[in-house]
C-alpha cells in the first residue's frame with residue numbers, strides 16, 4: 001500500500017481507528033500495532049502540531065505528588081519517566097531540577113530532605129533496565145554555600161539552601177511523537193496526517209466505521225472498524241454521543257514562554273512575588289534550560305470561546321512577563337527576549353472564568369457504551385505528555401476486553417522506539433563517532449544521534465553517496481542537508497511548516513532566517529513538484545505562524 005493510499009484503506013476492516021495524532025493518539029497507535037491489532041491513525045493536520053507541540057518538555061517523575069500524598073500518580077510518573085528513558089534514550093535525558101529552601105515550616109531544608117528521602121524510597125526502581133548513562137540520581141538538599149557556587153543569582157533570594165531532584169527532559173518532543181507514529185507504522189499501522197475524520201458511522205447503536213477526508217485531494221472515504229478511539233483533546237466532536245450526565249469537558253489555557261536568554265545550568269522552580277489577577281496565591285514557575293534558551297512556565301488562564309486558534313492574549317503575555325520578572329531580583333525579560341509563546345488547552349476541573357483554572361488530576365478513558373453512547377466508541381482525555389503511553393496501554397486493554405479479543409501483553413514500556421535501539425548509550429555514541437569521523441565532524445555526528453538515534457546510519461548512507469549533503473543547511477549550523485532528504489523520504493512530510501517545526505526542529509525557537517526558509521522551500525518544492533504559487537503559499541503559511549511580536553530580527 002502506498003504512503004497515502006486511501007483506496008486500499010477502504011477495502012480493509014480495522015480492529016481500531018485512532019482519531020487525533022498528538023502524543024495520545026501516537027502512543028495509542030503504537031500500543032495497538034505492537035500488540036498485533038490492525039490500526040489506522042488519522043490526524044487532521046500534522047502529527048504533534050497542537051497541544052503536544054506546547055509542552056515544557058519535562059518528563060515528570062512525580063515528586064510533586066508527594067505534597068498531596070498521591071502515591072498512585074507518583075508511582076505512575078516514576079514508571080513512565082523510566083519508560084521514556086528506556087525506549088528513546090537519544091531523545092530523553094535526565095535533567096537536574098532545584099528549588100530554593102526557606103526557613104519556613106514546610107520549606108525548610110530538614111523537611112525537604114525528609115520528603116526527598118521518602119521520594120528516593122518510593123522511586124526505588126526508577127533506574128531499572130535503564131542504561132547507566134541515563135540513570136536518575138537520588139534527590140536531596142544542598143547548603144547555601146553550594147547553591148551560591150552553582151547558581152550565584154539565587155543568593156538574592158536569601159534562601160537557606162536548596163532541594164534538588166532529577167527529572168527528564170525530552171529535548172525534541174516533536175520527534176518523540178513522530179517516533180511513536182513511525183514505530184506504529186513499521187508494525188503495520190496505517191498512519192495519515194492531513195486526514196480529518198468527519199463522521200462516525202453507526203448501525204444499531206454500534207460503531208461501524210468513520211468517514212475520513214484526504215486533506216490533500218479533498219476526497220472522502222469510508223473506513224470500516226468496530227472501535228474508534230477519540231484522542232482529539234479539546235476538539236472532540238463525540239462527547240455529544242454520550243449521556244448528558246457527563247458534563248461537557250472544560251479546558252484551561254496553559255502558556256509557556258521561550259526566552260532567548262539562558263539563565264541557569266539546570267531547571268529551577270521559583271515562586272512569583274506578585275499575585276496574578278486570577279490566582280489566589282503566588283505561583284510556582286519553572287525555568288528550564290533548552291538548547292541555549294529557557295522555557296518558562298506554566299501559566300494557566302481561562303480559555304477563549306473557540307478551541308480553533310489557541311494563542312495568548314496581549315494581557316496574558318504582559319502578566320506572564322510581569323510574573324517572570326518577579327521571580328528573582330534583577331531578572332529582566334522583555335518582549336524582545338521572547339522567541340516563542342506556547343499555548344494549549346488542557347482538561348480543567350470546572351468552568352470558572354474568574355479564578356485560576358485548576359487542571360484535572362488524571363486522564364479520562366470513557367467507554368461511550370457505558371454512558372448510553374454507541375458501542376465501540378472510546379473517548380480519551382490526557383493531562384500529561386509524560387503518562388500518555390500508560391494511558392494508551394490501559395485503553396487498549398479496555399478495548400480488547402470489550403471486543404472479546406485476546407492479544408499479547410503490552411511491551412511498549414521496554415521496546416525501543418523508532419531510532420531508539422542504541423543499546424548502551426555512551427558506547428553507542430563513541431563507536432559512531434569513531435566510525436564516521438573520517439566523513440563528518442564529531443559535532444554533526446552527535447547532533448544526528450541526539451535527534452535521529454540509530455537512523456544516523458540511514459542519514460550517513462546519503463552523505464556517503466553525496467558528500468555535499470553533509471553540509472549545514474544554508475543560514476544555520478544546526479541542521480544538515482541530508483536530514484532533509486531523510487525526513488522527506490521516511491516521515492510523511494507534507495508542508496514546509498511540517499519540515500521546519502516538526503521534523504528538523506529548526507522553527508521551534510524562532511522564525512529561521514530568509515536564506516534557510518528559501519533553501520528549504522526550494523528543496524521541498526523540487527522534490528514534491530510544487531509550482532511557484534504552491535511554494536510561495538508554503539512560505540507565507542510558515543511566516544504567518546509566527547506572531548509579528550515574536551519574529552526574529554535576522
Ligand SMILES: Cc1cc2nc3c(=O)[nH]c(=O)nc-3n(C[C@H](O)[C@H](O)[C@H](O)COP(=O)(O)OP(=O)(O)OC[C@H]3O[C@@H](n4cnc5c(N)ncnc54)[C@H](O)[C@@H]3O)c2cc1C
Nearest residue numbers: 020022023024044050051052056057058197344383385386
Ligand atoms: C504550555 C503547556 C506545557 C506543558 N508542559 C508539559 C510538560 O512539561 N510535561 C508533560 O508531561 N505535559 C505537559 N503538558 C501537557 C501535554 O502537552 C498534553 O497533555 C498533551 O500534549 C495532550 O496531548 P493530546 O494528544 O491529548 O492532544 P493534542 O496534541 O492536541 O492532539 C489532539 C490532535 O487531534 C487532532 N484532531 C482534532 N480533531 C480531529 C479530527 N476530526 N480528525 C483527526 N484529527 C483531529 C488535532 O489536530 C490534534 O493534533 C503541557 C501542556 C501545555 C499546553
